Amino acid sequence: MRPLHFRSLWLSDTHLGTRSLQSRQLLDFLKNTESEYLYLVGDILDLEHAKRSWHWPRINEKIVRIILDKAAGGTRVIYIPGNHDHILRHLDGTVVKNIEIANQAVHCTANGCRYLVTHGDEFDCVIQNSPWLATVGSVAYDWLLIINRLINNCRRFFGLEYQSISAWLKHQTKIVVNYIGKFEQVVVDVVEKNGVDGLICGHIHHAAVRTIGNVLYTNSGDWVESCTALAESSNGTLGVIEWAGSNPIREVRAYERVDDSYRNRCLASSS
Numbered sequence: 263m264r265p266l267h268f269r270s271l272w273l274s275d276t277h278l279g280t281r282s283l284q285s286r287q288l289l290d291f292l293k294n295t296e297s298e299y300l301y302l303v304g305d306i307l308d309l310e311h312a313k314r315s316w317h318w319p320r321i322n323e324k325i326v327r328i329i330l331d332k333a334a335g336g337t338r339v340i341y342i343p344g345n346h347d348h349i350l351r352h353l354d355g356t357v358v359k360n361i362e363i364a365n366q367a368v369h370c371t372a373n374g375c376r377y378l379v380t381h382g383d384e385f386d387c388v389i390q391n392s393p394w395l396a397t398v399g400s401v402a403y404d405w406l407l408i409i410n411r412l413i414n415n416c417r418r419f420f421g422l423e424y425q426s427i428s429a430w431l432k433h434q435t436k437i438v439v440n441y442i443g444k445f446e447q448v449v450v451d452v453v454e455k456n457g458v459d460g461l462i463c464g465h466i467h468h469a470a471v472r473t474i475g476n477v478l479y480t481n482s483g484d485w486v487e488s489c490t491a492l493a494e495s496s497n498g499t500l501g502v503i504e505w506a507g508s509n510p511i512r513e514v515r516a517y518e519r520v521d522d523s524y525r526n527r528c529l530a531s532s533s
């Protein structure tokens with residue numbers, strides 16, 4: 263099939279180097295989409311995890327290769343480091359193999375809106391005033407991802423498509439819901455301070471396109487559980503797409519849990 267074309271795509275929180283990455287889905291997504299801009303919005307390589315262990319199967323080589331090929335082939339690829347690849351923040355302003363590295367960027371859409379693009383971990387300290395809760399949360403989250411992987415290995419064995427167990431569980435937890443709510447409120451201040459129309463980030467592993475007051479808040483989600491990306495259509499519309507399973511045309515769909523999501527058909531153009 264011909265790749266789906268978008269003006270821009272944003273991916274975040276792939277956590278390459280950990281076992282949690284849904285690598286098949288990510289490779290499939292990269293193969294079947296093309297765009298003028300490709301933003302890698304942080305926690306792409308999990309260099310924090312690499313200090314403890316490094317998981318690098320051959321499929322990861324293919325993922326990296328396809329991104330490098332896109333960068334060499336005319337896609338403007340911008341890598342914005344997150345907290346798991348923060349070491350790359352030292353490379354702010356440099357270009358490595360046609361990939362621009364920037365700690366933040368401002369993206370101008372086809373219809374002239376300006377959005378600040380940043381990973382989003384810088385908002386953590388504003389939201390969380392209890393460091394121990396953050397630690398407990400992150401250990402619990404690691405376990406959740408392991409359970410998610412085991413269940414999905416079983417599902418695949420029985421020919422069932424990928425389903426995020428951890429995303430479902432998280433939605434049942436009030437703490438997480440409250441956290442997401444606070445996170446989104448912080449966004450308004452940041453946007454107003456920077457004089458832009460909205461914010462594009464990742465970090466909280468929860469894809470969204472939502473209007474908060476006069477501000478557009480968007481989040482590209484993650485590839486360790488939800489397999490989501492943010493996309494801009496040729497006319498500047500932003501929406502979340504979810505990639506699950508191995509049949510791209512049928513499986514790319516609007517993120518139904520998001521209030522203001524748009525149908526994927528409106529986002530991808532035939533060219």
Ligand SMILES: [Mn+2]
Pocket residue numbers: 304305344345346381383464465466
């Ligand atoms: Mn992060």
